[in-house]
Each structure stands twice: as structure tokens, then as C-alpha cells.
Amino acid sequence: xxxxxxxxxxxxxxxxxxxxxxxxxxxxxxxxxxxxxxxxxxxxxxxxxxxxxxxxxxxxxxxxxxxxxxxxxxxxxxxxxxxxxxxxxxxxxxxxxxxxxxxxxxxxxxxxxxxxxxxxxxxxxxxxxxxxxxxxxxxxxxxxxxxxxxxxxxxxxxxxxxxxxxxxxxxxxxxxxxxxxxxxxxxxxxxxxxxxxxxxxxxxxxxxxxxxxxxxxxxxxxxxxxxxxxxxxxxxxxxxxxxxxxxxxxxxxxxxxxxxxx
Numbered sequence: 001x002x003x004x005x006x007x008x009x010x011x012x013x014x015x016x017x018x019x020x021x022x023x024x025x026x027x028x029x030x031x032x033x034x035x036x037x038x039x040x041x042x043x044x045x046x047x048x049x050x051x052x053x054x055x056x057x058x059x060x061x062x063x064x065x066x067x068x069x070x071x072x073x074x075x076x077x078x079x080x081x082x083x084x085x086x087x088x089x090x091x092x093x094x095x096x097x098x099x100x101x102x103x104x105x106x107x108x109x110x111x112x113x114x115x116x117x118x119x120x121x122x123x124x125x126x127x128x129x130x131x132x133x134x135x136x137x138x139x140x141x142x143x144x145x146x147x148x149x150x151x152x153x154x155x156x157x158x159x160x161x162x163x164x165x166x167x168x169x170x171x172x173x174x175x176x177x178x179x180x181x182x183x184x185x186x187x188x189x190x191x192x193x194x195x196x197x198x199x200x201x202x203x204x205x206x207x208x209x210x211x212x213x214x215x216x217x218x219x220x221x222x223x224x225x226x227x228x229x230x231x232x233x234x235x236x237x238x239x240x241x242x243x244x245x246x247x248x249x250x251x252x253x254x255x256x257x258x259x260x261x262x
Contacts, residue, residue: 003034
């Protein structure tokens with residue numbers, strides 16, 4: 001019996017309240033290269049399943065359990081992963097463009113060089129995830145938890161990360177042109193050599209953040225908190241610092257600015 005037949009029998013089992021068909025458990029299953037185009041997998045247990053190279057284009061994985069699953073190189077274009085559990089999953093090189101990940105648990109997941117262009121990650125839990133080199137251009141990350149996340153060299157152009165928790169996150173050498181970070185918590189974040197040209201950081205908390213050699217040209221830092229922030233050799237040309245709180249702040253010329261200390 002192939003995977004499609006098993007899915008059909010599982011849906012029969014669900015619809016008949018167990019009187020017809022057969023329940024399908026895919027936990028620890030080998031689904032390498034499986035064709036699951038637009039498959040209805042809402043609530044499925046796919047924990048630790050091997051989905052390497054699987055085609056899950058447009059699949060419904062709402063609330064699915066993908067704990068520790070291997071999705072390396074899988075196609076999840078336009079898939080619905082709302083409230084799915086992807087804790088510790090491997091999504092290296094996975095195509096997630098246009099996918100919906102609202103409220104999903106992505107803690108400790110590996111998104112190395114994954115394509116997350118325009119994805120909806122509003123309120124998602126991304127604590128400690130590895131997004132090194134990932135493409136998150138125009139993604140929606142409003143209110144997401146990215147505590148300690150690794151985003152070195154990530155593409156975040158045009159992304160909306162307002163009200164998100166980026167405390168202790170690593171964003172070194174990331175591209176953040178026009179990125180919206182209104183009210184974001186960047187406490188202790190590492191942003192050395194990051195490109196924040198035209199970024200909007202209004203009301204953001206950058207306490208003890210490291211922005212050495214960062215490009216903040218034409219950025220908006222209105223009412224931002226810059227206590228203990230390191231801006232050594234950063235480019236602040238045309239940056240708007242109206243109302244920003246500077247205290248023990250290391251400026252581009254390496255002088256200490258205490259103008260905002262109480």
C-alpha cells in the first residue's frame with residue numbers, strides 16, 4: 001500500500017470515527033522523497049520521520065507533530081504549518097516560501113540556508129534556532145520569540161520583526177535593509193557588520209547590543225534604548241536618533257555618550 005492509499009484510509013478512519021479505514025501513524029517513518037502534494041496532514045504525528053526531499057507543496061500540516069523530523073531539502077512551498085511542532089527539526093535547505101508558520105514551535109530547529117521568503121511566522125517560537133544564511137526577505141515575524149537565535153548572514157530585507165524577542169540573537173553580517181523592528185527587544189544582540197540601511201528601530205531596546213561596523217545609514221532610531229550599546233565604527237549617517245536614550249553608549253568615534261543617563 002503506497003503513502004496516498006494510507007492517507008486515504010486514515011482520512012476514512014477520521015471521518016467514520018474509527019469505524020472505517022485505518023489509522024496511519026508516521027512517527028519514525030521513512031518518507032524520503034514522498035509525494036505529498038497538497039496532502040491533508042493536519043494534526044498528524046510525523047515526529048522523527050524522515051521526510052528528506054519530500055514534496056509537501058501546499059500541504060496542510062496545521063498542528064502537526066514534526067518533532068525532530070528530518071525535512072532536509074523538502075518542498076514546503078505554500079504549506080500551512082500553523083501551530084505545528086517543529087522542535088528540533090532539520091530543515092536545512094528546505095523551501096518554505098509562502099508557507100504559514102503562525103504560532104508554530106520552531107525551537108532548536110535547523111533552518112540553515114532555508115528559503116523562508118515571505119513566510120508568516122507571527123508569534124512563532126524560534127528560540128535558539130539556526131537560521132544561518134536563510135532567506136527571510138519580507139517575512140512576517142511580529143511578536144516572534146527569537147531569543148538566542150542564530151541569523152548570521154541571513155537575508156531579512158523588508159521583514160517585519162516588530163515586537164519580537166531578539167534578545168541575545170546573533171545577526172552579524174545579516175542584510176536588514178528596510179527591516180521593521182519597531183519595539184523589538186534586541187538586548188545583548190550581536191549585529192556587527194549588519195546592514196541596517198533604512199531599518200526602522202523605533203522604540204527598540206538595544207541595551208548592550210553590539211553594532212560595531214554596522215550600517216545604520218538613514219535608519220530610524222526614534223525613542224530607541226541605546227544603553228551600553230556599542231556603535232564603534234558604525235555608519236550613522238542620516239540616522240534619526242530623536243528621543244533615543246544614550247547612556248554609556250560607545251559612539252562610532254569610540255567616545256562614550258552619557259547624555260541620556262539619569
